[in-house]
Amino acid sequence: MAAAREVVVTLDGHLTREGLGTRLAAAFTSIMTGSEAPAVLVDCRTMSGYDIDARTEFVEWNRKVKDRIVAVAVITENRLWHVVVASMGLASGQSMKAFVDDHSARVWLTDVVMPRLAAKNAR
Numbered sequence: 001m002a003a004a005r006e007v008v009v010t011l012d013g014h015l016t017r018e019g020l021g022t023r024l025a026a027a028f029t030s031i032m033t034g035s036e037a038p039a040v041l042v043d044c045r046t047m048s049g050y051d052i053d054a055r056t057e058f059v060e061w062n063r064k065v066k067d068r069i070v071a072v073a074v075i076t077e078n079r080l081w082h083v084v085v086a087s088m089g090l091a092s093g094q095s096m097k098a099f100v101d102d103h104s105a106r107v108w109l110t111d112v113v114m115p116r117l118a119a120k121n122a123r
Helices: 017-033 052-068 079-092 102-122
Strands: 006-015 039-050 071-075 096-099
Touching: 006 017, 017 039, 017 052, 039 052, 039 102, 052 079, 071 079, 071 102, 079 096, 096 102
Parallel strands: 006 039, 039 071, 071 096
Antiparallel strands: none
């Protein structure tokens, strides 16, 4: 099964609400102008931390695009952030999962998320 179209967001350094908002604005445009629902890959491997307001910005952004995207795969080696991502996914009802590398994220999207979406759409 083919993977969804991808929208990649690369985050680095210490994230503020304003900095994240700027990066998510570009992703929002790509999501809204594409003809098919994309998967969003958020690469946080060079991110050192974030303000609590930045997390709030992401939650608000995800609420706006949730019905227009397939899933969110977050790439980070920070194990605590894996827990944060899992919690955010549960709270939002979004297919959202953290991975240590982009290969694992893309395998999840191709082998797990896309077949689940296809089965749901076939009903």
